[in-house]
Amino acid sequence: MTIEPVKISDAEWEVMRVLWTLNSATAHEIAAILGDKMDWKLATVKTLLGRLSKKEVIRSESEGKRFIYYPNVSEKATVRSATENLFSHICAQKIGMTIADLVNEAQLTATDIAAINTALAAKTPVENIACNCIPGQCECSQHQVKINH
Ligand SMILES: [Zn+2]
Ligand SMILES: [Zn+2]
Incomplete structure (x- = not known):
């Protein structure tokens, strides 16, 4: 059981936490939630969503002109993977x-x-x-x- 852990940056974790909480969200919804806390613009959120999509930890579905993002991985499994990754360094x-x-x-x-x-x-x-x-x-x-x- 040696699955390479997915590496998620601190900023990407913030986006994942919103998606885990809401189950699905648009870039605008995520930006509205994280805009104040993180001082991020919509473009920043879109960049992070792009990176997370590339890592296949989220997926998107188009609904008309907008994209709705969904988490592909559970919070529990991702936290566990991050912990295992930490322990693999010591x-x-x-x-x-x-x-x-x-x-x-x-x-x-x-x-x-x-x-x-x-x-x-x-x-x-x-x-x-x-x-x-x-x-x-x-x-x-x-x-x-x-x-x-
Ligand atoms: Zn030793
Ligand atoms: Zn040792």
């Missing part, structure tokens, strides 16, 4: 501590904390995590320079 051995950092920094409701606790309680610890770095990228015991005299 050593497998550091993911646990990174998650702990994320928890420390996040604002969480009682419901969130309960969900995290449930996930943790269901987790079976492993003895060892293999480093997936190449020498020079990390300092794990496997990659430390061994001097055998």
Whole structure:
């Protein structure tokens, strides 16, 4: 299961969030919503929609003279793909501590904390995590320079 994650820029995420919320929208509708928040003109939104269409994460259907845009991917799957992409950039051995950092920094409701606790309680610890770095990228015991005299 090695599907290349779709890379969505910060600006493109803003457009995707509108489409996920509304299920479908025209460029004008998106510009009306994001115009104030992002200080974007209609042309900016159209550019972003063009890029997202190229990446096939959205599709458009023409209705008369206007185009209506639809998300092709779910919010959950896209967020998960972005998280996996983030984790693919760090050593497998550091993911646990990174998650702990994320928890420390996040604002969480009682419901969130309960969900995290449930996930943790269901987790079976492993003895060892293999480093997936190449020498020079990390300092794990496997990659430390061994001097055998
Ligand atoms: Zn490593
Ligand atoms: Zn290593």
